[in-house]
Amino acid sequence: MHEMSIALAVVEQVEDAARSGSGDAAEAVRLQVGELAGVVPDALRFCFTLACAGTVLDGAELDIDPVTARARCGPCTTEWDTGMPPQLCCPNCGGATADMVSGRELQIVSVRWADRPAHDRAHVTEER
Amino acid sequence: MCRVVDLQQAVLAKNDRSAQELRDELTARGTVVVNLLSSPGSGKTALLEAELSLARQRGIAVAALTADLATENDATRLARSGAPVKQVLTDGLCHLEAGMLRSHIAGWLPGDTRLLFVENVGNLVCPASYDLGESLRVVLASVTEGEDKPLKYPTAFGLAHLVVVTKQDIAEAAGFDRAAFLAAVQQVNPGVEVVFTSARRGEGLGVLIDHACAVHAGHVPHQPVMARTAGQGHVHHHDGVVHTHS
Numbered sequence: 001m002h003e004m005s006i007a008l009a010v011v012e013q014v015e016d017a018a019r020s021g022s023g024d025a026a027e028a029v030r031l032q033v034g035e036l037a038g039v040v041p042d043a044l045r046f047c048f049t050l051a052c053a054g055t056v057l058d059g060a061e062l063d064i065d066p067v068t069a070r071a072r073c074g075p076c077t078t079e080w081d082t083g084m085p086p087q088l089c090c091p092n093c094g095g096a097t098a099d100m101v102s103g104r105e106l107q108i109v110s111v112r113w114a115d116r117p118a119h120d121r122a123h124v125t126e127e128r
Numbered sequence: 129m130c131r132v133v134d135l136q137q138a139v140l141a142k143n144d145r146s147a148q149e150l151r152d153e154l155t156a157r158g159t160v161v162v163n164l165l166s167s168p169g170s171g172k173t174a175l176l177e178a179e180l181s182l183a184r185q186r187g188i189a190v191a192a193l194t195a196d197l198a199t200e201n202d203a204t205r206l207a208r209s210g211a212p213v214k215q216v217l218t219d220g221l222c223h224l225e226a227g228m229l230r231s232h233i234a235g236w237l238p239g240d241t242r243l244l245f246v247e248n249v250g251n252l253v254c255p256a257s258y259d260l261g262e263s264l265r266v267v268l269a270s271v272t273e274g275e276d277k278p279l280k281y282p283t284a285f286g287l288a289h290l291v292v293v294t295k296q297d298i299a300e301a302a303g304f305d306r307a308a309f310l311a312a313v314q315q316v317n318p319g320v321e322v323v324f325t326s327a328r329r330g331e332g333l334g335v336l337i338d339h340a341c342a343v344h345a346g347h348v349p350h351q352p353v354m355a356r357t358a359g360q361g362h363v364h365h366h367d368g369v370v371h372t373h374s
């Protein structure tokens with residue numbers, strides 16, 4: 001399943017961050033998932049739980065920020081929600097040369113770590 | 129106590145990086161990769177068989193790599209053309225990734241190969257998300273799959289450089305509505321070229337070779353709207369920034 005590969009890629013990158021000293025145990029991972037990223041959030045959540053088992057993300061939450069797909073027509077400057085299935089021809093001039101403004105994101109935004117590695121102390125602002 | 133640390137990394141960054149490396153490497157040695165995507169059974173192997181034979185007649189150095197969950201049948205069919213062919217069994221994975229392609233190419237792909245055709249696993253969902261280092265991405269659909277296929281799989285069709293409709297010989301029997309299919313394609317990928325083929329009757333044959341050779345000669349393929357994300361200023365990298373979390 002596609003979402004399993006995606007979940008494994010998330011886990012791999014968070015583990016890399018852990019190895020480079022960001023933290024020891026991840027409590028939550030925040031992802032941006034665009035409407036046109038080709039990923040089903042519920043399937044991803046399910047796979048994420050499995051992919052995290054036995055890693056520094058064991059039991060971590062997955063917070064998904066959905067991103068609406070929007071396109072912008074350069075020549076006439078119209079900007080629109082593409083919808084799903086997307087309408088990528090300009091609704092104003094019929095032009096075929098729009099750019100995506102948003103909607104293709106599949107991005108790890110941040111990681112919430114359980115505790116703080118000692119060497120990072122100087123840069124860290126702690127929560128009370 | 130806990131901290132939220134910005135990561136801002138694309139989930140598929142690693143695949144995207146190895147794909148770009150592979151593209152640069154192969155381009156430098158004069159090889160263009162063509163990635164073929166479709167549902168199971170749309171006719172990728174049948175079209176490719178015919179295209180490989182045609183390329184060999186024209187004296188173009190071609191090779192093909194075909195990925196399936198199981199069986200070597202597709203490789204056996206493609207090898208009849210006389211071109212170098214490699215079967216990749218994906219061990220349950222429903223798509224190819226750039227790193228896999230790279231390791232399968234190493235030590236196998238003849239140095240003088242001009243066009244390498246990659247038949248992806250029959251699946252229109254996830255192969256669309258994985259750049260393989262191709263310079264030409266072709267999405268195929270047969271006339272029996274319904275005119276709204278591009279709307280059901282918008283990321284696959286939306287990112288195609290070229291769309292190929294297969295099995296044109298049975299279009300009439302299938303009641304295929306060409307205008308409706310074209311409208312659906314144009315909605316998700318305005319301006320993309322659509323070519324109608326029949327591996328059985330030879331219609332449209334040469335479409336893959338011609339487009340791939342044009343790219344090899346420096347022609348820039350169609351740029352799909354969905355792939356044009358220049359406006360995404362918020363996808364930036366600033367690792368290691370630490371915020372307070374409450």
Ligand SMILES: Nc1nc2c(ncn2[C@@H]2O[C@H](COP(=O)(O)OP(=O)(O)OP(=O)(O)O)[C@@H](O)[C@H]2O)c(=O)[nH]1
Nearest residue numbers: 167168169170171172173174250295298326327328
């Ligand atoms: N009538 C007709 N049948 C075709 C044509 N091309 C392929 N077929 C038939 O469609 C079936 C599937 O063709 P393949 O070439 O194996 O399709 P594929 O996309 O490679 O399939 P997978 O690798 O399993 O995803 C076979 O029975 C082919 O004989 C065509 O142009 N016309």
Ligand SMILES: [Mg+2]
Nearest residue numbers: 172173202247
């Ligand atoms: Mg096949």
Ligand SMILES: [Zn+2]
Nearest residue numbers: 001002222254
């Ligand atoms: Zn899948």
Ligand SMILES: [Zn+2]
Nearest residue numbers: 073076090093
């Ligand atoms: Zn416009």
Ligand SMILES: [Zn+2]
Nearest residue numbers: 002222223254
């Ligand atoms: Zn897959």
